[in-house]
Amino acid sequence: MSTPVVNIWDARTPGARSTSSKAPASDETWRLEEFRAQGTAWVYYSSPEQKHLRRPVILADGFSMGASSLDMLWDGMENGQYPFVSKLREQGFDVILLGFDERSASILDNTEVAIGCIRKAIAEREGSAKLTVGGFSMGGLVTRYALAKMETDKEEHETSTYLSYDTPHRGAWLPIAVQAFAHFVKDNWGDIPVYGEHLSRFSHMVNSAAARQLLRWHIATVGAEAGQDQERTDFLEALERVGTWPQRPRLLGVANGVGTGVGNGIPAGTPAMISHGEHLGGTHLDTQAEGNPVVVAQLCKAGDRPIDVSTSHIPDIDGAPGGLFPEAALLPGRPANFGTAAMLVELLEGQAPELVYNATTFVPTVSAVATGDIDNRDTLYGKVDRDSSELHDFACAGDNQGHTVMTEELGQWIVDQLR
Template sequence: MFYSSPEQTHVKRPVILADGFSIGPSEPALLWEGLENGQYPFISSLRENGFDVILLGFDERSASILDNANVAMECIRRAIADREGPAMLTVGGFSMGGLVTRYALAKMESQMEDHETSTYLSYDTPHRGAWLPISVQAFAHFVKDHWGSTPGLGPLLSRFSTMVNSNAARQLLRWHVETADGAADVPVDVSAGQDQARTDFLKALERVGGWPQRPRLLGVANGTGTGAGNNIPAGVPAVVSSGPQLGGTHLDTQNKGQQTVAQLHKAGADPVPVRTSNLPDIDGAPGGLFPKAPLLDNAANFGMAAMLAGLIDQEPAELTYNASTFVPTVSAVASAGIEDRNTLYSKVDRESSDLHDFACATANEGHTVMTTELGQWILAKLLEA
């Protein structure tokens, strides 16, 4: 845990905010930078209004949500022990961090342990599941399988696949692809199922009550609540390679119904088709967009696939769409599942939400981006308590 002021050892009005999903340990300096020096100075705004911010990081962000929830529970206990006065806690997190703290608070209640928390807060958290294009997942594994031992490049070419197959990713993603080990006559085929790790996590969450019962439940979404999508069309090429190693490979945006969503081709071998069925056209749905990686030329999900293809072919792949929806709005506000196309693209039904109150962005924006609109809404809600 990292206090918002380096010299701070005690807190009066603690606000614990947990880090989200990635590979490797949390990077407090980058987390701070995004919250304080972006569009809205969130940390300063909270501190100026009497709150003490505690940023909760993890040794491994891709570890099981259940394991990192134990870290969150210890952070809550320490904040209570370090607190001066009787003020109740605010506890929550960004993206996966919202699920980590949701489970932690609910588990503490199930154990009859007082978490002394009056407000739970989630920031673009995938309560009903996250989305990573099936074509991108399969391509990440295809690259690792065939080029993951390339001298000098192997770790970079394997990293995306490792991330996709991590414990946390399996728990977060509504649809998950473990391997691209298919053939021309035995395609990689994905339907409406989900990884067993996600099924097990949802059962574990249900065993502790699903949600903490004592706090007020607040949330924000980086996607619109009006049903307005991000204008990414369904069933069109997003990445196409014509290079010497991957020529003929293409990754398409997701369409509804049956679809060959990708064709994976290594020179000298038969192409491997990737097929889907019973999925919605979700890439263009309202929601927080897959985050860009500033150190990798702002590549997002499709952009990351194009970057990997360019490294292998030593020439750029054609990239039509860089990012797609990562956390649909209905997932972030816990109002509906993300399997139903009509629900995805409809105005959010407030009465269906598991949250007591929530705010949606005016326009679809980057996942977990701290904006003035959402930051001010959170501050106003915390000041109401």
């Protein structure tokens, strides 16, 4: 399984292992200080002799905690299977990597940063070439809303193409079992410091404004009923008020999942992680199964009664076609796909849990290409219907791969579309 580009559990705390390489110095760096949010844009001209933008392509970062890292963005886009930034620059495009000071802030707030970046690109541009504007994962939603809002406000965005890369247009999925476990750890051991942070960090991430807006099903506490958070409802209503989509650009998107309806092989209702330690012994997180209700986790603390976590009316979405979510490591020396839940267990127990499945579909294919809602199992596991997509064109991956992984297949499709 490939390592994700936009890593939603990237903590970047002291002592954390980093796999990213150093990005080259940008030709320009823009500091974007907007009313409700701040960010930074790093500009790379298509050729060394350039002094001004000519054909701008703005690519926005996705969800995590804290500030965007240029090194991480560059590493994911350039140093994997396909050198995406280089390929764009070879075609004469100037690449603008857009980061946010707080990636877990409200999408509506970070939209202001994206609008500021679009305005700056127009002001700095030499000539009249139209912009390409989009982003990875959440970045695709930020820029989608930004362009639509500018149109609603009668502001010219000078954009001919909108692009999303494995963006959860119809919602993202983080297992309720994992959410509950993050809250369980916070409630019982949240003040324990790890590399300058506390173990409550992961619960705070789940409950951040952006996470509540992205996730189709969310719980704020261990015992809460899984459902759509009010933050998501408000965001969708805000999106409707600006027309849902920008109307002027061509709308393009790619999915890291297949469009054939073939799942990733993760079975439903099966233990994914089991702890045998002294403090959490008996704790298990299961893959999501259909049912009303169905137990998806049992959380155990020594000396206390076990807590069952149940869901109702949620399809077996872990195994659905889509961009996979391998969780990143905070522990030095652990592999990149060492899960967050498993990491928390090892920190508390001093030993690794039994880890059966360490991934889940994070952005179902039908969400990334905007062809259907993710509530319905038949839609989730059905062949993608191109005619029902809200995008003008899209591409699906040849296999179910890591969320936002840059592949030659998807990267080249985008470059061909922009030529």
